[in-house]
Amino acid sequence: MSRKEHAAENLRPALIEAAARLIATEGASGLTLRRVADAVGTSTMAIYTHFGGMPELRRAVRREGFARLAARAAQMEESDDPVADLATLGIEYNENALSNPHLYRVMFMEQPLDETDADAGTETSAILVAGVQRCIDAGRFVQDDAAGLATQFWALGHGVISLQLANLLSAEEALDCSSRALLNLFSAWGDDREAALRSLESAGRRAGLGLAHRDTVPP
DSSP: OOHHHHHHHHHHHHHHHHHHHHHHHHOGGGOOHHHHHHHHTSOHHHHHHHHSSHHHHHHHHHHHHHHHHHHHHHTOOOOSOHHHHHHHHHHHHHHHHHHSHHHHHHHHHSOOSSHHHHGGGHHHHHHHHHHHHHHHHTTSOOOOOHHHHHHHHHHHHHHHHHHHHTTSSOHHHHHHHHHHHHHHHHHHTTOOHHHHHHHHHHHHHHHTSOOOOGGGSOO
């Protein structure tokens, strides 16, 4: 690959990152072709070449964010503990948000352009619902509403991440809040509290985190 071809290949992701940063820090109104081009050190023509215009650049930002999230989820290997796997999905969601804070804000804190744009997260949503369904099928959760439980799980994770990205929770506080809340949530869904704790501990070990609290389990 020539130097020119390599530069062209790297330009598209650089434009996406620049657009995500502008939207995340200044809102959609701060996004202009000129500002994106200037941030990358190129011309506005490059945006038309790679995306066709501003709407497609906006869509590309959200698609890239969900593609990265899906890639992290795809790397996970299923174990014989579906609840631990579900907790691990939550950890991956959190790590992806912290690694891509600007993309995360565009994905989940900005209104989609249209229905097509909103559908960009369909694949990752399906992964989460499938993870919850495994827990139901294994008899760990007694509530037979995988989509509804998945939404609750997502809402919990999103809330903690939002506070962490806003520097209202430290990394330690966010981890403590998440692990305690997940233990309560899994127990409320019908899982044995001790079994849920073991699953959280397993997920924590897998990720190198202390994702459990034995002081929250009654003797």
